[in-house]
Amino acid sequence: MKTIKQPQSWGRYPSVEHTQVETVYWRSELPDIAHDEQSVLPFGYGRSYGDSCLNEGGISIDVSHLRRFISFDEEQGILCCEAGVSLAEVLELAVPRGWFIPVSPGTKFVSVGGAIANDVHGKNHHRAGTFGCHVTRFELLRSNGERLICSPQKNVDLFRATIGGLGLTGIILWAEFQLKPIVNPYIDMEHIRFSSLDEFVQISAEADRKYDYTVSWVDILIGGKELCRGIFMAGNNNASRELAAKKPKKKLSLVVPFDFPSFVLNPLTVRSFNELYYHSQLSKRVHKVVHYEPFFYPLDSIHEWNRMYGKQGFLQYQFVVPFENGFEAMREILGRIRQSGEGSFLTVLKTFGDIKSPGMLSFPRPGLTLALDFAYGGQKTLQLLDDLDKVVRESGGAVYPAKDARMSAESFQAFFPRWQEFVQYVDPHFSSSFWRRVSQESFSKRLVTV
Amino acid sequence: MRVMIIGATSAIAHETAKCYAQEGAELFLVARSAARLDDISNDLKVRGAKRIETFVLDVNDLERHEEMLDTAITTLDGIDAVLIAHGTLGDQQKCQQSVSETLKEFQTNCLSVISLLTLLANYFEQQRRGCIAVISSVAGDRGRQSNYVYGSSKAAVTAFLQGLRGRLAKSGVAVVTIKPGFVDTPMTAHVKKGLLFASARTVGEGTYKAMKARKEVVYLPSFWRLIMFIVKSIPEPIFKKLSI
Numbered sequence: 002m003k004t005i006k007q008p009q010s011w012g013r014y015p016s017v018e019h020t021q022v023e024t025v026y027w028r029s030e031l032p033d034i035a036h037d038e039q040s041v042l043p044f045g046y047g048r049s050y051g052d053s054c055l056n057e058g059g060i061s062i063d064v065s066h067l068r069r070f071i072s073f074d075e076e077q078g079i080l081c082c083e084a085g086v087s088l089a090e091v092l093e094l095a096v097p098r099g100w101f102i103p104v105s106p107g108t109k110f111v112s113v114g115g116a117i118a119n120d121v122h123g124k125n126h127h128r129a130g131t132f133g134c135h136v137t138r139f140e141l142l143r144s145n146g147e148r149l150i151c152s153p154q155k156n157v158d159l160f161r162a163t164i165g166g167l168g169l170t171g172i173i174l175w176a177e178f179q180l181k182p183i184v185n186p187y188i189d190m191e192h193i194r195f196s197s198l199d200e201f202v203q204i205s206a207e208a209d210r211k212y213d214y215t216v217s218w219v220d221i222l223i224g225g226k227e228l229c230r231g232i233f234m235a236g237n238n239n240a241s242r243e244l245a246a247k248k249p250k251k252k253l254s255l256v257v258p259f260d261f262p263s264f265v266l267n268p269l270t271v272r273s274f275n276e277l278y279y280h281s282q283l284s285k286r287v288h289k290v291v292h293y294e295p296f297f298y299p300l301d302s303i304h305e306w307n308r309m310y311g312k313q314g315f316l317q318y319q320f321v322v323p324f325e326n327g328f329e330a331m332r333e334i335l336g337r338i339r340q341s342g343e344g345s346f347l348t349v350l351k352t353f354g355d356i357k358s359p360g361m362l363s364f365p366r367p368g369l370t371l372a373l374d375f376a377y378g379g380q381k382t383l384q385l386l387d388d389l390d391k392v393v394r395e396s397g398g399a400v401y402p403a404k405d406a407r408m409s410a411e412s413f414q415a416f417f418p419r420w421q422e423f424v425q426y427v428d429p430h431f432s433s434s435f436w437r438r439v440s441q442e443s444f445s446k447r448l449v450t451v
Numbered sequence: 452m453r454v455m456i457i458g459a460t461s462a463i464a465h466e467t468a469k470c471y472a473q474e475g476a477e478l479f480l481v482a483r484s485a486a487r488l489d490d491i492s493n494d495l496k497v498r499g500a501k502r503i504e505t506f507v508l509d510v511n512d513l514e515r516h517e518e519m520l521d522t523a524i525t526t527l528d529g530i531d532a533v534l535i536a537h538g539t540l541g542d543q544q545k546c547q548q549s550v551s552e553t554l555k556e557f558q559t560n561c562l563s564v565i566s567l568l569t570l571l572a573n574y575f576e577q578q579r580r581g582c583i584a585v586i587s588s589v590a591g592d593r594g595r596q597s598n599y600v601y602g603s604s605k606a607a608v609t610a611f612l613q614g615l616r617g618r619l620a621k622s623g624v625a626v627v628t629i630k631p632g633f634v635d636t637p638m639t640a641h642v643k644k645g646l647l648f649a650s651a652r653t654v655g656e657g658t659y660k661a662m663k664a665r666k667e668v669v670y671l672p673s674f675w676r677l678i679m680f681i682v683k684s685i686p687e688p689i690f691k692k693l694s695i
Contacts, residue, residue, distance in 0.1 A: 006644070024637075024640060026637050027484075027486065027487055027490060028486075028490060029484070029486035029487065029490070030486075066637070069490050069491065069493065069494035070493065070494045070497035070498065071493050071494070071497070072493065072496075072497060073497045082497075083490075094497070094498065
């Protein structure tokens with residue numbers, strides 16, 4: 002079955018043409034990938050930012066209709082569902098029954114398959130690792146028609162390659178994962194204002210011990226030796242039985258109705274926003290009990306917020322630098338961004354813990370991670386990000402493929418030294434725009450000869 | 452609540468069934484493919500259905516309608532509500548070239564429904580309570596040159612339900628005609644989606660609410676009532692010149 006709507010990623014850059022979109026509706030009626038003339042790539046809700054979910058000139062396989070639950074062990078909290086089920090749907094089902102998703106990215110509108118393929122992380126990385134750490138098994142469809150159950154015991158290599166494998170090892174048809182018990186849907190939250198990177202590190206060390214969830218909003222445009230200021234947000238699941246019955250206030254959901262003109266987001270508006278946001282919290286520390294929705298998904302209440310960046314789209318940039326040598330790199334990067342005059346509307350800073358993911362190409366590793374977005378401004382933006390890549394590389398860090406649309410093969414291969422081990426598990430009929438760029442043979446050969 | 456759903460693997464019916472599952476209903480699901488039925492019943496079980504029974508049936512196998520209904524009544528120990536949701540959106544061009552294609556459309560969308568309704572009406576009339584809902588279509592409101600085979604098969608269903616509603620009103624049985632507009636489902640996968648398209652979830656939940664409220668005729672989403680009012684009021688001499 003064919004439809005005509007071109008798949009797009011969340012950053013809306015790049016915009017590419019696929020020759021065809023094949024839709025999978027049922028697990029009992031699967032496409033015959035081996036006979037497809039071009040390479041294929043599964044696609045869910047297009048929430049990865051760059052080109053890792055795109056397959057220019059190839060076939061996109063829409064798996065978003067595989068969205069049924071299969072089984073739920075309410076005693077143990079083990080949920081099994083088709084890969085196109087969104088985390089929003091999992092929450093809708095699980096929260097009233099006293100369970101929560103083990104790891105939650107910044108939006109709940111991602112599919113379970115996508116959460117595995119990108120091995121997503123969340124505010125509790127220091128406590129729980131990545132999403133892949135909680136996956137007990139899944140079924141993988143390979144292009145030769147084989148359907149393999151992969152788990153930490155069975156087809157282990159494919160299990161490890163598929164977690165964080167960017168959809169290149171086959172199509173995940175369903176997955177089973179462990180949920181986390183909760184008493185009610187509320188979060189005990191603390192906001193702490195900080196005025197320098199050093200202070201962030203200090204607060205972070207203390208809060209990571211006390212809280213399951215931590216993340217910070219930062220303003221990186223202030224300059225000086227403070228480097229940044231911001232608001233540290235920490236939380237734990239609330240444990241009061243009385244609150245379990247309390248209904249959350251209905252919040253209006255907004256939609257960005259059209260593409261904003263490109264001048265709306267500029268260094269001046271971003272600076273003003275930062276100023277307002279930073280000072281909106283008057284005291285140093287604020288305690289509150291809030292519903293999980295605004296705590297985990299503040300942006301989900303503004304549908305299609307990506308349109309704020311206008312038609313030309315935007316680039317997300319998330320990197321991690323290790324704790325040792327990381328601060329110098331962070332200082333260098335923040336300095337370069339400030340000099341460039343590119344404004345990032347929403348900048349998020351967090352520490353990653355040392356819980357290892359089973360995923361071969363998993364992105365998180367112990368250190369400081371910063372996520373920013375840049376309106377796409379052509380060569381200028383691309384050059385800046387290339388320069389930043391270099392700093393990250395030298396520090397021994399990495400850039401997040403799920404948010405990337407431009408990293409070079411050289412950078413990718415340095416960030417993910419296990420990529421060659423991964424290559425042998427890539428399904429021969431699968432490819433993506435991202436993969437063709439970063440796995441360029443020419444470069445890897447050069448590496449050998451150098 | 453004991454609910455029978457025919458065409459249970461259709462996207463709209465599945466959404467309605469999710470609502471019933473959430474309230475802990477007992478469901479009797481009927482569809483053509485055993486594998487698809489399996490997927491749907493697992494999903495509904497997880498969502499809270501108290502009990503699920505399935506029956507594999509090609510609705511065009513009219514001779515098995517009675518057996519199916521008897522099985523439903525015995526296994527669930529009675530039925531409180533029925534939703535008939537199966538249908539096909541045939542190719543108008545092909546139908547124009549082929550009598551058998553045209554009759555096939557009528558067979559699936561109209562005759563099989565009328566057969567089921569005849570049996571169900573007698574059961575519910577005797578029981579003197581309950582609700583029968585059928586997914587018809589806005590396409591049945593007026594024949595259009597682009598889609599009149601499908602449209603007229605739905606028009607027959609709509610008129611049949613109108614009459615049945617009067618007959619069963621005396622026995623306290625509600626007859627609900629659901630008229631969805633364009634819905635984004637596998638049935639319309641090949642059609643380019645515009646602003647008028649609603650999600651299967653919207654229409655499925657609307658169907659559930661209409662059944663609960665024992666409504667008569669429901670347009671889903673409701674703006675289609677206005678659109679169809681306008682479409683119906685265009686004089687025939689003008690309408691025949693419109694290429695819709």
